[in-house]
Amino acid sequence: RPRILSGMQPTEDSLQLGNYIGALRQWVSLQEAYDALYCVVDLHALTVNPDPERLRERTRRTAAQYLAGGVDPDRSALFVQSHVPQHAELSWVLSCQTGFGEAGRMTQFKDKSAKQGTDGTTVGLFTYPVLMAADILLYDAALVPVGEDQRQHLELTRDLAERLNARFGEGTAVVPEAHIVRSVAKIYDLQEPTAKMSKSSSNGKGVIWLLEDPKVAAKRIRSAATDSGTEIRYDPVGKPGVSNLLTIFSALTGRDVEAIAAEYDGRGYGHLKVDLADVVVEFLTPFQERANTYLADPAELDAVLARGAQKAREIAAGTLARIYERVGLLPVG
Ligand code: ATP
Ligand code: MG
Numbered sequence: 392r393p394r395i396l397s398g399m400q401p402t403e404d405s406l407q408l409g410n411y412i413g414a415l416r417q418w419v420s421l422q423e424a425y426d427a428l429y430c431v432v433d434l435h436a437l438t439v440n441p442d443p444e445r446l447r448e449r450t451r452r453t454a455a456q457y458l459a460g461g462v463d464p465d466r467s468a469l470f471v472q473s474h475v476p477q478h479a480e481l482s483w484v485l486s487c488q489t490g491f492g493e494a495g496r497m498t499q500f501k502d503k504s505a506k507q508g509t510d511g512t513t514v515g516l517f518t519y520p521v522l523m524a525a526d527i528l529l530y531d532a533a534l535v536p537v538g539e540d541q542r543q544h545l546e547l548t549r550d551l552a553e554r555l556n557a558r559f560g561e562g563t564a565v566v567p568e569a570h571i572v573r574s575v576a577k578i579y580d581l582q583e584p585t586a587k588m589s590k591s592s593s594n595g596k597g598v599i600w601l602l603e604d605p606k607v608a609a610k611r612i613r614s615a616a617t618d619s620g621t622e623i624r625y626d627p628v629g630k631p632g633v634s635n636l637l638t639i640f641s642a643l644t645g646r647d648v649e650a651i652a653a654e655y656d657g658r659g660y661g662h663l664k665v666d667l668a669d670v671v672v673e674f675l676t677p678f679q680e681r682a683n684t685y686l687a688d689p690a691e692l693d694a695v696l697a698r699g700a701q702k703a704r705e706i707a708a709g710t711l712a713r714i715y716e717r718v719g720l721l722p723v724g
Contacts, residue, residue: 405602409578413538419461459682470699477707539576609668
């Protein structure tokens with residue numbers, strides 16, 4: 392079966408709704424047909440210097456949310472990135488294949504570093520996309536399910552794979568495809584509907600957290616920013632706020648966006664928001680029950696992660712040995 396790999400950063404206690412709709416949900420459906428590996432990318436989270444105790448806690452919480460979202464650890468390998476040392480090792484090789492200017496063109500780095508200034512920005516944040524390329528190439532992944540914001544990093548990964556094949560021979564790396572579901576690839580901030588909803592967005596007021604009190608989430612939906620008109624239609628350019636609510640509504644109910652728009656048009660934004668708030672509560676409540684079950688038994692959760700890492704290391708060791716050999720590193724005698 393073709394292989395897929397994806398991950399999320401344990402940068403907060405909770406994932407946000409865009410992580411679920413844009414990525415986690417795809418992971419769950421893809422694990423049926425693919426040999427899937429899903430990791431909590433804790434080494435990536437180090438780029439923003441988290442508190443050590445919180446990072447550990449957030450790593451477990453992120454894994455619990457993968458499980459609550461439907462990742463099946465008997466089918467897919469669920470693991471923590473730092474438990475597989477080959478990620479950091481391959482990252483070094485790839486960083487020696489990446490142009491400095493090429494890395495400097497990554498827009499996520501420009502956005503995140505602009506907020507922190509040159510001294511607050513780490514070299515790790517700069518080389519983040521190279522580590523991400525290592526995450527993917529290490530497993531010869533054919534497909535990488537991510538949100539729209541990762542498209543440029545995926546392009547870099549593909550360029551690096553092609554470069555390795557050109558320099559060191561075909562078969563050095565598998566060139567992966569991004570799997571981005573256009574309709575849900577970018578969920579927007581509820582208060583600022585032209586910006587991506589993010590775990591680390593500046594104030595967090597427009598974010599729906601998967602583990603927050605559903606009542607608070609409902610309130611945030613009801614106070615989402617919409618434009619001054621009254622018409623309800625799907626028009627991301629003219630009506631970004633309403634369109635974002637329609638996208639979320641559709642994603643969580645499986646109903647068609649146009650059908651939802653037609654049902655609410657003429658009845659005002661209030662009705663749409665009240666009903667969407669209920670939909671969100673109905674989604675969050677059982678999700679949180681499941682997450683809490685996993686969090687209540689950290690030993691069992693750690694055992695699941697250990698099993699996943701074991702499987703991941705077996706694949707990673709083979710790929711790394713192949714690439715080390717191709718680039719000319721001397722094998723242990
Ligand atoms: P951070 O602010 O810490 O970078 P994040 O919310 O961007 O957090 P990541 O851990 O960087 O989350 O990304 C995890 C996955 O979720 C990636 O595949 C990313 O593309 C996807 N994703 C993140 N935000 C959204 C969003 N608003 N809509 C759709 N997909 C998203
Ligand atoms: Mg991100």
